[in-house]
Amino acid sequence: MEKTRTAARIIIVDDMIQLTEVIESILRDNGYTNCKSYDDPEEALRDIIEDSNVGLIITDYRMPQMNGIELLDRARRIGRELKGLIVSAETSQILAQKPVYPVMEKGEYSRIVNYVKGVMS
Known part of the structure; x- marks a missing residue:
């Protein structure tokens, strides 16, 4: 296990809580211990608004x-500089919409960790 890398919080959102737990576990194993998972985007948004320490949101589409x-x-409208990453099984459909956020395939955990390392350093 690597040492703790960041104090900024990473929020992980997916309506399938098992997937958020997998990503959270992998991030913790890589030293990102300040993570919180949600299966309800409305609840996550409320906490993002209240927690000024959030630096990255990883979300299902x-x-x-x-x-x-x-x-x-909606999270960015609160006026803070928040990074976002969409993780989905539907990447081609999302990319066709030309999103402003990076998109990665579910299961590409090493790419997700590398992205987190890049934006949270």
């Missing part, structure tokens, strides 16, 4: 309450 792009857009 397709969720019942709102999609990942909507979540990231």
Whole structure:
């Protein structure tokens, strides 16, 4: 296990909580211990608004309450510089929309960790 890398919080959002737990576990194993997972994007958004220490949001695209792009857009409207990453099984459909956020395939955990290392350093 690597030493703790960051104090900024990483928020992970997916309506399938098992997937958030996998990503959170992998990030913790790589030294990113200040992570919190949510299966409800509305709840995540409330906490993002209240927690000025959030630096990165990793989110699924397709969720019942709102999609990942909507979540990231709403989170950015609070006026802080937040980084966002969409992790989805539907990358080709999302990329066709030309999103302003990076998109990675679910299961590409080493790419996700490398992205986190790049934006949280």
